[in-house]
Amino acid sequence: MRIGVVGLNGAGKSTLLRVLTKEEEPDSGRVTHRGGLRLGHLTQTVTFPDDAVVRDIVLGDAFGAEHEWAGDAGIRAVLDGLGLHTIGLDAPVKPLSGGERRRVALAALLIRDSDLLVLDEPTNHLDVEGVAWLAGYLVDRRGGLLVVTHDRWFLDAVCTRTWEVTDGQVEQYDGGYAAWVLARAERSRQAAASEERRQNLMRKELAWLRRGAPARTSKPRFRIEAANALIADVPEPRDTVSLKRLAGTRIGKQVYDVENVSLSFGDRKILDRVTWRIGPGDRYALVGVNGAGKTTLLRLLAEQGHPDAGEVKVGKTVKAAYLSQEVTELPPTKRVLEAVQEVAQRLTVGDRDLTASQLAEMFGFSSTRQWTPVGDLSGGERRRLQLLRLLMTGPNVLLLDEPTNDLDIDTLQSLEDLLDSWPGTLVVVSHDRYLVERVTDQVYALFGDGALRMLTGGIDEYLARRAAATAERAPAVSPAVGATPTESGLSAADARAAKKELTRLERQIAKLEGREKTLHDQLAANATDFAKVAELDSELRTVQSEREAAEESWLELSEQV
Template identity: 85%
Template sequence: MAVNLVNLENVSVSLGTRTLLDQVSLGVGEAERIGVVGLNGAGKSTLLRVLTKEYQPDSGRVTQRGDLRLGHLTQSVNFPDDAIVREIVLGGSFDAEHEWAGDARIRTVLDGLGLNSIGLDAPVAKLSGGERRRVALAALLIKDTDLLVLDEPTNHLDVEGVAWLAEHLKSKRGGLLVVTHDRWFLDAVCTRTWEVTEGRVEQYEGGYAAWVLARAERSRQSAAAEERRQNLMRKELAWLRRGAPARTSKPKFRIEAANALIADVPEPRDTVQLKRLAGTRIGKQVYDAEDVSLRFGDRTILNHITWRIGPGDRFALVGVNGAGKTTLLRLLAEQNEPDSGEVKVGKTVKAAYLSQEVTELPPTLRVLQAVEEVAQRLTVGDRDLTASQLAEMFGFSSARQWTPVGDLSGGERRRLQLLRLLMAGPNVLLLDEPTNDLDIDTLQALEDLLDSWPGTLVVVSHDRYLVERVTDQVWALLGDGALRMLTGGIDEYLERRAAAGAGSGRAGAAEAPRPAVSPAVGDAPTAADQRAAKKELGRLERQISKLEERERKLHDRLAENATDFAKVAELDAELRTLQAEREAAEESWLELSESV
C-alpha cells in the first residue's frame, strides 16, 4: 500500500480570534493532483505552509515521508539583491556557461515561462514582481521533486503561459498541490479539489466543474443553504452544460444530476436584447480608433490600427506580456494619446476603467461608506440593487461591510475598487485583469453581474473562463503592432502563436486544452497521430457548435408555431434528428479526446 507523501492529523491553526484550520486530518498521495480553493482569507496559504512545515500548527501533527523532495512556491518571493537570474534558476548545478543549453528539460521551462526575454544574466533586483515570480517558478520546475506545492502559480502569466504551465504540470511526475482561482487551470490540471471553508477542508473528486456540481448538490439537499448561492451555482452549471464539448466529458450520472439542477434556470444572456438596451443608453457611437499608431521607445505597440467598438459589444483583449493591451485600454480611457491617428469617443459614453493598481482609499473609511459615497443603488438589467446588496454579492458580509478599508486584504481592496466603479453607473467598462486577487465565489458573482449588464465591455484577462463566459469576441495583439479579431477565440490565438514560432519559444503553450483523462491503453501515439487527432477534435468542436446553434433556432421556431400541430410535429421530428446527430458528434469527440 502506497504511503502518503504528507499527512496532517487533527491539525488546528488560529489567527487572532479566527480559526483557519479546526482539527483537520488529510493526506497527499504520490501522484495526486489537488487544487485548493476557498474564499480570500479562508486559510488556503496557511494550509500549504503547514503541509510544507514552514508554519507550526497550534495543535496536531504533520508528518512527511523521510526522503521527500519538496518544492514550494509562495506568494511572496525574496531573493538576494545581488543575485542574477542564472544563479536563482540553475543554482550551482550548471557551472559551465552553456552547459544548461544541452538540457532540453531546462530549455523547455525557460522558453515556456518567457525567461529568454528577461535573460539569464539579468540582475534580480531590477525585475518586476511578476518577473521574480516566474524566475522562482522556473527554479522549482527544473528540479526533480516528489511534491510540488504552488500558491497562485498563474498570477502574472498571460494566457499562453497558463496554457503552457498546465501542459507541463500534467506531464511532470510527482504529486501536485496548487492554490489557484483560475478555473480553467483547475479543470485542466487537477483531479481532486480541496475547499478550505470555516476551518474545515472539504474534499471532492475532479476539477472545477465537478466541484461546482458537488457544491450545488450539497446546497440543494441542505435546507439551510443560502438561496442566493444556490441560484449562482445553478446558473454556473447551466453555463458549464451549454459550454464547450470538453465540459460534457463527465460521468453520465453527473450530467443527469446537473440537468435536474438547471431545469428551472433562465436562458443564457440575450445578446440581442442587451445590445438594444445598450444602444438606448449609449447611442450609436462608442469608440472609433482611426489609423492609430503608438510607439514605446524603439518598439511599435500599435501600428496604424483601426478599431470600432459599438453599443453592447463585449470584447476580450489577449496577447503576450508587453504587446500593448493595457496601453490600448488606456487609450480608450483617454489616459494616453496616440502618436498618430485619432480615438473618437461617443458623446454619451460614461466609461469606468479598472486598472491593475489598487487605488488607495482613506484607511478609516468603512466598506459600506466607501460604496455609498459613490451611489446608494444600482440597476443591473431588471434588478435594482442597494449598495449593501451589491457589497454582499462581492463577498462583503453584513458584518464585513463595517470593516475599515485599512484592515482589508489586497484581494478585498480589489473587490471594493471594482464595486465602486460599478456603483458609479457606467455604460462602458474597461477592465484590466479584473480577476486578480479574486476568489472563485466572487468571480462567480462578478460574472453573474456582467452577464446581465447592458453596456459595452472590453476586458484584458488571462482568465480563459471569464473570457469565454462574459465576452462575445476575442481580439489579439500578437506583438507585431496589429490588432486581429479571432473567430476561434483563445484556441485560435494559441494556434497562431504556435504557427508563428511563438516568439519566446513556447511551442507547448499553443496546444488546445483538453480534459484530464487516463492514458489510452496500447502503443503510444506518434506526433503525427496527435496532430491529426487534434485537428479532428477541432473539426468536431466546430460541428457541435453549429449543431447547437441549429437546435436553438429550431426551438425558437417551435415556440413560434406552438398552435400549429402539424408544423410542430414536423419541427419536432427535425429536432430529434438534429439532437441525435449532435450526440453522435459528442460521443466521437469524447472517444477521440481519450487518445490525445
C-alpha cells in the first residue's frame, strides 16, 4: 500500500511520521512494529558528518568495492534518476546545498532494501524530470510507502490511499489526490451554510480535475453521481479570452520583447541569440533541469540582470512583481495583518474586492493567526506571507520562481483560485506539474543548449524530449565504413537541415497561435455583428487547420531527429 499524507502546515503531518517510526513517543497509546521490520525514513532536515563525502553516505560499507555495486542496474538507476552524477560520489558533503543533501539522503534510502519507506516531502528540490522519475520508481518498487507531500500530481501518480491530518484526527480516503478532492467536495456539499466558501472552492477544483484528467478519479468510495451533480453547472476555471482583453487594457500591447538575447551564468551558456515575445495576458511556464538557467532568465525579465548581448524591451506600463526562492524583506516585529496592510489595505482581483484580512485568510492565516508576530511564523507561513505581500502591490505582471515551495494544498488551491481571475501576464518557474497545467497556457523549456523552445505538448513533451536526449547520450553502435550518420540515423547534413526546419515550424506555430488569440479577441469584440463573426470564424478555422498541420509536421520531424 502506498499512502499519501496531506494537511495544512502545522497540522502535525511530520509529527505523525515521527511517532509512527518511533522517533517520538506518543502522549498516550502505543505504536507497534512487526518483528524484523526494515524501515527507511527521510526527514525534512538532513544532517551528515562534516568530513563525509557523498560515497560514504550513499554506499557506505554495505556494497563492497566499486566493481561490485557498479554492475547493479538498480543502484545505477537510483544514482542517475536523482542526478548524483552531477554532484559526484567523491564530492564532500559539507558544501552541498540543502537540495543536494536531500537527494543524497534519498538515494541512500532507495538503494537499500526496506519493507516500509517513510518520506517527508521527497519532491522538494527535485525538478519536473526528477519528480516523474521518483514517481515511477516508487510505483514499481515492492514494499509499503508512507509519504508526506504537497505535490498533487505526485499524489495521484503514486498513492493508492490518502490520509488527511486535520483537527488532531486522521481521515482516510481511497485513492490519491483526485479521490480526496471528490470526497472533500461531497463532505462540503453536505456541510452547513458557514462552509459555503470552502464548498465553492472544492467545486471549482473538482471541475478542473474531472475535465482535465477524468482517469484520475477511479477510486472514490462515494457515489460518482453525487460528484457529477456538484459540477454540472460549474464553468471552466478561467475565461481566457476575457482575461486577455482585460490584461491588454491594463498593460497595453507590449510586455516583454526579448530580442536576439545571449545570456550566460559563469561558463554556462543559458541563451544563445534567443527571441521571445511575452504579451498581455500570456500565461507561460518555464521548465528545465536544475541549473538550466530558469531563475537567471526570470531575473532578467525582472530587470535584476543584463544580457551579454541583445536587448530586453519592457513595456512602459508594466508593473512586475517578482517572487524569488528566498524569503526576504519581511518585518519580523510586525504582526501578520500589519505586514500585509503595510503594502495595501485592499486588492481588486477580477470582480472581487478583497480586504487585507480576507486575503490573509485565503492564504491560511486565521483571524487569530493574523495577529502573530512575523518573527514567530514557520518557514511555510513566511513563504505564504511573502507571496501575499507581493500580490497586494497590485502588479500586472507576475514572475514566480517556485511559488509552491512550503505551501500546503489548501493554500495552493486558494492561490490558483485567485490566479483564475487575475487579468495579467504570468511567467512561472515550477517543478509542480499540477500547478503548471492548472494556471498556465503554454510551456517553454531550457534544455541547456542555449535555445528556448515552445512545447506544444507541455510537460509530457518535455519529459519525452529529455528521455530521448538521455538515450542519445548512450554509447551508439559504430556506423558502417564510409558513412557519417548522427545518433538519430540521419547524416550530419540532414540532421542540420531537420533542426532548421524544426525551428522554422516552431516559429510558424507560435505565429499561428498568436493569430488564433487575436481572432478569439475579435470574435468576442464583434459578438453582435453576425456577418463579421462568420468571416472571423472562417478565418479562425483556416488558421487552426494550418496550426494542426504544422504541429503534426513538427512531431513527425522531431521523432526523426
